[in-house]
Each structure stands twice: as C-alpha cells, then as structure tokens.
Amino acid sequence: MKTILQTKTPVVGYALPLIAACVSAIVTIGCAAPSHTITPEMQARAAADNPAPPKDADFPAMNSAKWQQGSFPSLEALRAMRTGMGKDQVRELLSFPHFSEGLGGVREWNYIFHFRTGAGPEYITCQYMVRFNADVLTNGMYWKGPGCADLLAPAVVAAKPTPPVVPPPPVVAAKTTLGADGLFRFDRSAEGDLLPDGRQRVERLAAALRGQAFDQVVVTGHTDRLGSTAYNDALSLARAQTVRQLLVQNGVDAARVRAEGKGERQPVAHCAGTARTPELIACLQPDRRVEIEVTGLR
Incomplete structure (x- = not known):
C-alpha cells in the first residue's frame, strides 16, 4: 500500500504579513510599557x-x-x-x-x-x-x-455697551502670602481644585504684575507638619506649580516665574501637640500657604 504525502503551505507563510503589521504598529507608537502608578x-x-x-x-x-x-x-x-x-x-x-x-x-x-x-x-x-x-x-x-x-487662553467676552468701571490693578507688594486653605480644596493641588476666591486673588495679582517692571517672581508652596515629609514636599511644590501656571495663563512672562516647594521646613505657627485634632489643624493654618515674591520690582 502506498502512503500518500500531502504538501501543506507552511504556517509561517500566513504569519509573515501579521508579524510585519505588528512590527509596523510597534514602530509607529513605540514600545509601550504597562501602566504604572x-x-x-x-x-x-x-x-x-x-x-x-x-x-x-x-x-x-x-x-x-x-x-x-x-x-x-x-x-x-x-x-x-x-x-x-x-x-x-x-x-x-x-x-x-x-x-x-x-x-x-x-x-x-x-x-x-x-x-x-x-x-x-x-x-x-x-x-x-x-x-x-x-x-x-x-x-x-x-x-x-x-x-x-x-x-x-480663555475666550474674551465682548464688552457690553455700558461696561462697569474697572478699578486699576492694586500696587504689587514685594511679597504676597496667600493662605492655602483659601486657595485650594482640602489636600488638593490641581488647577481644578482652586477655590473661586483664591483663583480671583491670583488673577488680580497677575493683572497687577502685567503693569509692573520686575526681574523675577518666585512662587513657594508651604505645608504644615502633619503628614510625611515626602508627601508635604510633593504637595507644596504641586500647589506652587499650579499658582505659577495660573499667573502665566493670565499674562505673566513664563520665563520670569519660578515655582518651588518647601514642604513643612519653614513653619510660622507655634502649636503644641502631635495628635491630629481639629484644634491643632486650625492652629497650624498659617503654615499652609503659598508665598509669591517679586524681585527687582521697579
């Protein structure tokens, strides 16, 4: 009895176009690593x-x-x-x-x-x-x-026939301190977490800076001593960066604005105790702040 041998097309012949497509996709988007925290x-x-x-x-x-x-x-x-x-x-x-x-x-x-x-x-x-x-x-x-x-930039609203009188921008102080509790929602730092009153204060400061000559603006974030040092450093810097970005969005020269975070290292409040009580949190409120210092103001 004869054995009949059938010749089949190698599977690799079908796989080559698919492999080529996959390689092309990888080259297009780069080697994407799995998501990480x-x-x-x-x-x-x-x-x-x-x-x-x-x-x-x-x-x-x-x-x-x-x-x-x-x-x-x-x-x-x-x-x-x-x-x-x-x-x-x-x-x-x-x-x-x-x-x-x-x-x-x-x-x-x-x-x-x-x-x-x-x-x-x-x-x-x-x-x-x-x-x-x-x-x-x-x-x-x-x-x-x-x-x-x-x-x-946000769309400019057309002026009304009888616009209200806009007061002139306030005189810029060499150093302005904004309480973080009035700027951001609790324990938050993004632009979307800015409170309405806090946003308006930063925008008014930006308007005042646009009419002044200065060398540099340094935005410094501070926290209280509650929480870990690493967390407080990150939170203070993120808040300072958000305030810096809002100043730039409102017309302040980005090359002249710098953000930094000091965490809990420069406290101004003197409060006893270590337990996270409402009384201690309220006492440490002055430590939670963003300072905006203008150098070379003239």
Whole structure:
C-alpha cells in the first residue's frame, strides 16, 4: 500500500504579513510599557524639572509625519494637559502622536494640530511637542507656530455697551502670602481644585504684575507638619506649580516665574501637640500657604 504525502503551505507563510503589521504598529507608537502608578513624589519631580524649551529647529519636519493630515484637537483637552501626567493619560486626551517616535525609551511625542479660524473651512496649523522625564511623566508641553499658544487662553467676552468701571490693578507688594486653605480644596493641588476666591486673588495679582517692571517672581508652596515629609514636599511644590501656571495663563512672562516647594521646613505657627485634632489643624493654618515674591520690582 502506498502512503500518500500531502504538501501543506507552511504556517509561517500566513504569519509573515501579521508579524510585519505588528512590527509596523510597534514602530509607529513605540514600545509601550504597562501602566504604572504615578506617585506624588514622581509628580513633584516632573513639576520641578523646568527643562529648557525646544527651538523651532527641534520640532520634526511636518512632511516626515506618519499621519500627515494631523487632527483637530479639543481645546479643553489641551487645557487639561499638565506636568506629571503619564503616557496613558496624554493618549486619552490627545490620542497617539502623529510622528513615528521610535522603539524604546521614547521621551518625546509630536503632533500636528489644526484650529478653525471661522465658520468656513479655513484653519491654521500648529505643531505641539510633549516631553517626558526619566519617570515617563510629562515635564514640558511646547508649541511651534505664531499665536498657537494663545489659542488656549480663555475666550474674551465682548464688552457690553455700558461696561462697569474697572478699578486699576492694586500696587504689587514685594511679597504676597496667600493662605492655602483659601486657595485650594482640602489636600488638593490641581488647577481644578482652586477655590473661586483664591483663583480671583491670583488673577488680580497677575493683572497687577502685567503693569509692573520686575526681574523675577518666585512662587513657594508651604505645608504644615502633619503628614510625611515626602508627601508635604510633593504637595507644596504641586500647589506652587499650579499658582505659577495660573499667573502665566493670565499674562505673566513664563520665563520670569519660578515655582518651588518647601514642604513643612519653614513653619510660622507655634502649636503644641502631635495628635491630629481639629484644634491643632486650625492652629497650624498659617503654615499652609503659598508665598509669591517679586524681585527687582521697579
């Protein structure tokens, strides 16, 4: 009896296109690592980086983009971008970058964004760069293109026929202290956690600074002694960074504003006891503050 041998096409012949597609996808989006927990200490490091901004030549040529059509992003999504965000969070807001960013250790994402200029089809095009630090958290967001950064400023409401009289900006003090309890919701530090009165005080200070000549503004966050040193350092720096960002959003030159956190190391209150009682928390209230010091005011 003869044995009939059947020749089959090797399975690898079918697998090659699939493997090629997978490799292409990996090259497109980079080697994405599994998600990891973002700690306050990691966010504090990202907020403290303050890297030098890129030059126009550091942005990739738009014709080298993988997706050259770009996209029309949500302004609210762009306004939600902050330092200390992970790649999953950035991807949730802005989607994948439009350029092939490499295979491993990716520290930079680049986008091509379009913005409508009116009711018609006309739009302007901007490039947007997101940089990541060694913890793979955002430590800088940058624009290329005239007027692109200004697109995130709040819309200006048209003046009414009989606008109210606006008092002149207050005289800027060399050092202004804002109580953190009146600035932020309890134990919070993001811009969305700013209380309405606290936000208005920072915006009024920014308006006053716009009319003054000065060398530098240093925003320093402080906490009370309750909680761990590492946590207090991270919280104080995150709050200072939020106040700095609000000043910049309201017209203060970003290159002249610096944020730092001192945690619990510079107390001003003298309170006995260590138990976390309502009385002790109230006594330590002056320690929870954000100081804004203007140098070279003239």
